[in-house]
Amino acid sequence: MKSTLFCPNCEYRGDADTDWVEYTLRGHTQRRCPACYDVVDRRPARGDDDAWARYTAPVQSSLVAWKAGLHRVSESVKQLTSL
């Protein structure tokens, strides 16, 4: 079953999958009317969560490494002070 989109600006009707101009900007996919170029649909881009995870993963892993290093330092300080 085909879904039809309807432009509220110029009343253009077209197939939702093929007739509309799509592009992604700042994490959002915008769908524009090919007749009047008005934005008819706006939603978060697919795969945005993956991009965010890729962006934060190095930060999080370095934070874990930093905490582990801090733990090792505090353990060695404990060993030094217990002598």
Ligand SMILES: [Zn+2]
């Ligand atoms: Zn239109």
